[in-house]
Amino acid sequence: MGVVSNKVERENLKPGDHIYSWRLAYAYSHHGIYVDKGNVIHFTQGDGQEIGTGTGLDHIIGSSLPQHPLDNPCPICGDESRRAGVISSCIDCFLLGGDLYRYEYGVTRAFFLAKARGTCTLALSESEEQVIHRAFYFHCMGFGVYHFMKNNCEDFALCCKTGLKVFPTAKVGQSGQVASFQAAAPTTFQAFLSVPLAVLARSSPLVYAATTIGSLVASYGTYCVKRYINDTGVRQDVKRVVLEG
Structure with missing residues (x-):
């Protein structure tokens, strides 16, 4: 591999x-x-x-x-x-x-x-x-x-x-790339949404950096989980295809 x-x-x-x-x-x-x-x-x-x-x-x-x-x-x-x-x-x-x-x-x-x-x-x-x-x-x-x-x-x-x-x-097939696209969109939005919130709170540079990094790490974790649960080897909404004669 x-x-x-x-x-x-x-x-x-x-x-x-x-x-x-x-x-x-x-x-x-x-x-x-x-x-x-x-x-x-x-x-x-x-x-x-x-x-x-x-x-x-x-x-x-x-x-x-x-x-x-x-x-x-x-x-x-x-x-x-x-x-x-x-x-x-x-x-x-x-x-x-x-x-x-x-x-x-x-x-x-x-x-x-x-x-x-x-x-x-x-x-x-x-x-x-x-x-x-x-x-x-x-x-x-x-x-x-x-x-x-x-x-x-x-x-x-x-x-x-x-x-x-x-x-x-x-809603989504078993395609890994489609599952990744779907997982990435909301997590990316959530990650960048937290940045202006930190600014509005007038945090110190250290707090601001920690908040941003923490949000990105959490978003990446969510992205990985969504990728994983949509994989063919894990998801439960798959069935075996029976070919006709």
């Missing part, structure tokens, strides 16, 4: 690996399942868009990603990367020029909290054969409607690896 980085070389990949690549200066990551011979099965909105928020940000994200011209598709996987849903493409189209990373499974609690969002889980992976079987099944049958918060590419890869999926009524 990579303590500092999950970066991996292509020649070290194994069938059934959950891989990902960062996009837009680490703003988010795109996830998929490595099958074999340079092929990756992954879940996308289609037409070059791998993330959707329902806002104007989608156009910015889509236009910022490198794409093959319509009249010059990828010589390996054709125009597969422009389709919506669960698709199979070559690893170059999956990476879009980014670096290759491997998602870690069965990590310890300390390791999980030390790592960045959406890079590992406490949940255990099932066998290579089961993972690949699910990936191909979803490639044929679909994985539902793409939803940034509830059903995205990381949710897809986690389901292929563990056979677990959150209930449809959940």
Whole structure:
């Protein structure tokens, strides 16, 4: 397991690996399942868009990603990367020029909290054969409607690896990066809200510094707890996916 980085070389990949690549200066990551011979099965909105928020940000994200011209598709996987849903493409189209990373499974609690969002889980992976079987099944049958918060590419890869999926009524899926975004927003606001309160109280510089540091530490602790309880290996609102014959 990579303590500092999950970066991996292509020649070290194994069938059934959950891989990902960062996009837009680490703003988010795109996830998929490595099958074999340079092929990756992954879940996308289609037409070059791998993330959707329902806002104007989608156009910015889509236009910022490198794409093959319509009249010059990828010589390996054709125009597969422009389709919506669960698709199979070559690893170059999956990476879009980014670096290759491997998602870690069965990590310890300390390791999980030390790592960045959406890079590992406490949940255990099932066998290579089961993972690949699910990936191909979803490639044929679909994985539902793409939803940034509830059903995205990381949710897809986690389901292929563990056979677990959150209930449809959940507000947030099992995606580690989405859980981190959700956890970070309120805790960051609370941390900075306490700073002007200290000023208004006309505290001494020492008290002011202690108040600020204490608030930041408490907010980070809350952030870690929220990340932890939303992990696939811990949360209780997951169920096993039964594949139809």
